[in-house]
Amino acid sequence: MIKILVWLCLLIGCIGLWKIFLKFYINQHYQQFKIKQLADMDKTAAISTKPLSIHEARIDEVEEYEQQLFDGVCQIFFERELTERNLSQAIVVQEDVLRKMPAKTQTQIRKLDLGEWSIYWTFYDQSLEYYVGRYGVFYTHVDRFGEEHKFEMKDEHSHV
Secondary structure, eight states: OHHHHHHHHHHHHHHHHHHHHHHHHHHHHHHHHHHHHHHHHHHTOOOOOOOOOTTTOOOOOOOHHHHHHHHHHHHHHHHHTOOOOOGGGHHHHHHHHHTTSOTTOEEEEEEOGGGOEEEEEEETTEEEEEEEETTEEEEEEEOTTSOEEEEEEEOGGGOO
C-alpha cells in the first residue's frame, strides 16, 4: 500500500514538473516570436496609411472614464520611473502598459537610427511616448485636456 502511495506521489510530482517545464518552454518561444515579429516590423517600416475621406469619417463617442483611465495609467507609468533601455524588452513594456489601458488604445514600437527607439500609445487625442535615446530616457504624455507632461532621465555623460 505504501509503495502505491509513493509511486502515485512520484507520478504527480513528475506531471507537475512537466507542466512547469512546458509553461516555461512555451513562454520562451512566445518571447522569441515577439522579438522576431519586432525585427520583421522594422524591415517593413514603410506603412501605407490613407486618410479618411469625408464619407468614411466617423465619430466615436469617448467615455470620460476611459479618458481618465488612460491618464491614470500614464501617471502611474511616470511614477514608476522606468529606465528600460533594451529593445528586446520593449514588447514586454508595451504589453504591460497596454493591458491597463482602455480597449481602443493603439500602440506601436518604432526603431530609430543610432540604436534609439520608442513606444507610442494613443487613445484618441491622448498619447504616451516612452523614448530611449543616446542621451537618456524620456516620457511625454498629452492628457485629455491637451496638456503635455514630460519626464526625462538624462545620462550623466551626455552633457553637450
